Amino acid sequence: MNINANIPATQNEYWGFWGTMNNHAKAAWPLAMRTIAAATDQTLESVRTFLDSRHGRHFADNVNDQLFAGSSLEQAIHATTQTWMGWTIGKLASRDYGIPRGLPYLTGFVIHCEITDLELAA
Secondary structure, rough: OOOOOOOOOOOOOOOOOHHHHHHHHHHHHHHHHHHHHHHHHHHHHHHHHOOOHHHHHHHHHHHHHHOOOOOOOHHHHHHHHHHHOEEEEOHHHHHHHHHOOEEEEHHHHHHHHHHHHHHHHH
């Protein structure tokens, strides 16, 4: 049985989270998908949209910083998730992206990416 069977595949292998994680991408993808979905209480499809975006690339940059500091891949993803959940949407991000002020940063951008993706599909 494939434990990653329910994890949506990236739709952006050259950019976003997957492209930024390079050699770690295959192992990091399911860990990041599950960790972010659990932290934000959002769907795996929404998380995929986030990770495939430029915001996912920035998330991967932070994961790579943790790896460089000596964390394991799982520790790096958890630490980055906790950091992003600890930040809140401020005045500027609220104005620029329409995300409610005070929302956890990670939750806000996962939802923002899903809404943007739905608007583009319409």
